Amino acid sequence: MTKxxxxxxxxxxxxxxxxxxLINEKMARLDLNQAxxxxxxxxxxxxxxxxxxxxxxxxxxxxxxxxxxxGVDIDLLLSTSTSLPEPIVAYRSKKNLPLTGAAIEAASExxxxxxxxxxxxxxxxxxxxxxxxxPTLDETYIQKAAEQTRERAGLSLIEPLTRDRLIKLHELFGxxxxxxxxxxxxxxxxxxxxxxxxxxxxxxxxxxxxxxSDDFNYWLAHELAHCYTLHALQGEQGxxxxxxxxxxxxxPRRVAEKALREICASDDPMSKARFYAQAHDISIVTVIxxxxxxxxxxxxxxxxxETDAFWTEWTNTRSMVPTxxxxxxxxxxxxxxxxxxxxxxxxxxxxxxxxxxWQREEGGRSPAFIASAMNISLQDALEIxxxxxxxxxx
Numbered sequence: 001m002t003k004x005x006x007x008x009x010x011x012x013x014x015x016x017x018x019x020x021x022l023i024n025e026k027m028a029r030l031d032l033n034q035a036x037x038x039x040x041x042x043x044x045x046x047x048x049x050x051x052x053x054x055x056x057x058x059x060x061x062x063x064x065x066x067x068x069x070x071g072v073d074i075d076l077l078l079s080t081s082t083s084l085p086e087p088i089v090a091y092r093s094k095k096n097l098p099l100t101g102a103a104i105e106a107a108s109e110x111x112x113x114x115x116x117x118x119x120x121x122x123x124x125x126x127x128x129x130x131x132x133x134x135p136t137l138d139e140t141y142i143q144k145a146a147e148q149t150r151e152r153a154g155l156s157l158i159e160p161l162t163r164d165r166l167i168k169l170h171e172l173f174g175x176x177x178x179x180x181x182x183x184x185x186x187x188x189x190x191x192x193x194x195x196x197x198x199x200x201x202x203x204x205x206x207x208x209x210x211x212x213s214d215d216f217n218y219w220l221a222h223e224l225a226h227c228y229t230l231h232a233l234q235g236e237q238g239x240x241x242x243x244x245x246x247x248x249x250x251x252p253r254r255v256a257e258k259a260l261r262e263i264c265a266s267d268d269p270m271s272k273a274r275f276y277a278q279a280h281d282i283s284i285v286t287v288i289x290x291x292x293x294x295x296x297x298x299x300x301x302x303x304x305x306e307t308d309a310f311w312t313e314w315t316n317t318r319s320m321v322p323t324x325x326x327x328x329x330x331x332x333x334x335x336x337x338x339x340x341x342x343x344x345x346x347x348x349x350x351x352x353x354x355x356x357x358w359q360r361e362e363g364g365r366s367p368a369f370i371a372s373a374m375n376i377s378l379q380d381a382l383e384i385x386x387x388x389x390x391x392x393x394x
Contacts, residue, residue, distance in 0.1 A: 120353075
């Protein structure tokens with residue numbers, strides 16, 4: 001994932017602007033229009049229009065002329081406001097291609113809409129979530145972070161980390177999970193993205209049920225890393241950390257070393273690698289990357305499994321791997337009621353209830369809002385909007 005260019009999270013912007021309410025009030029009392037102000041301040045009418053619309057501020061000399069014309073103290077003409085910090089959005093694009101303007105804008109729009117829902121999500125955990133302190137790309141740090149996360153999940157250093165336990169880790173942290181149905185033609189973030197809202201200190205994980213099921217645990221773990229760091233690591237550093245954390249969490253070094261020995265001694269090393277991938281419910285890519293990293297740490301030869309031929313076969317057979325939606329619901333296509341009820345049950349998400357409450361507050365259906373909040377088509381949003389307007393949540 002690539003973090004969008006944002007100011008440091010938690011940084012609020014102090015904005016200085018003209019007190020237009022006072023100016024309009026004084027203009028009315030003195031029977032002045034914008035042309036009168038322009039003449040008095042020796043500027044164009046366009047300049048005055050820009051002042052009053054907030055597009056620009058008068059220079060100090062013109063500000064003094066404006067204050068004198070209106071008969072007010074210059075300090076009263078200026079007001080300050082504190083704007084909310086920008087949401088922080090992170091995702092990795094398909095095949096790590098450069099992010100397009102359209103993808104960046106879609107993610108930003110999604111984040112801004114999630115902000116509208118934040119106040120409608122109940123705070124279940126009254127304690128602040130535990131976050132990783134001073135995260136770095138140091139291998140020892142990443143392994144220790146993964147080990148301590150496993151301890152928090154009640155796991156040993158060799159047990160497979162199941163989907164249910166990954167979801168529980170997100171729940172304990174306070175992540176708001178947002179399952180969406182993105183087709184493979186979705187540009188920019190086909191698998192998952194994460195959003196951090198500094199003003200509410202809330203983390204949102206949006207993930208696609210059309211992602212391939214063997215990668216699903218990886219994406220949950222990847223986004224968990226972003227949540228645990230509160231996006232403290234930015235850009236490519238943040239993505240490398242999330243990638244390494246997910247790999248270590250799902251296929252720990254101790255397991256990778258054991259697998260390395262067995263795979264290298266096997267008459268059919270690729271089959272043995274697939275066995276480990278299936279046993280840990282992860283992609284074979286994660287297995288190969290981890291055993292090769294273990295070999296490097298042990299000063300031994302790599303497995304030799306990651307070849308051009310491997311990648312060609314892997315790419316050509318991806319369509320045969322079931323999607324997450326198929327794995328969870330038994331079908332590639334299911335109705336809205338099944339989708340929402342299943343997501344609430346499996347992921348324990350308050351997202352759809354918050355959407356329904358937002359619609360009710362707005363006095364009706366809001367398909368356009370839903371489409372932007374989930375980055376889905378308006379047609380799909382219409383179906384969800386209609387269902388939410390009728391459904392009563394417990």
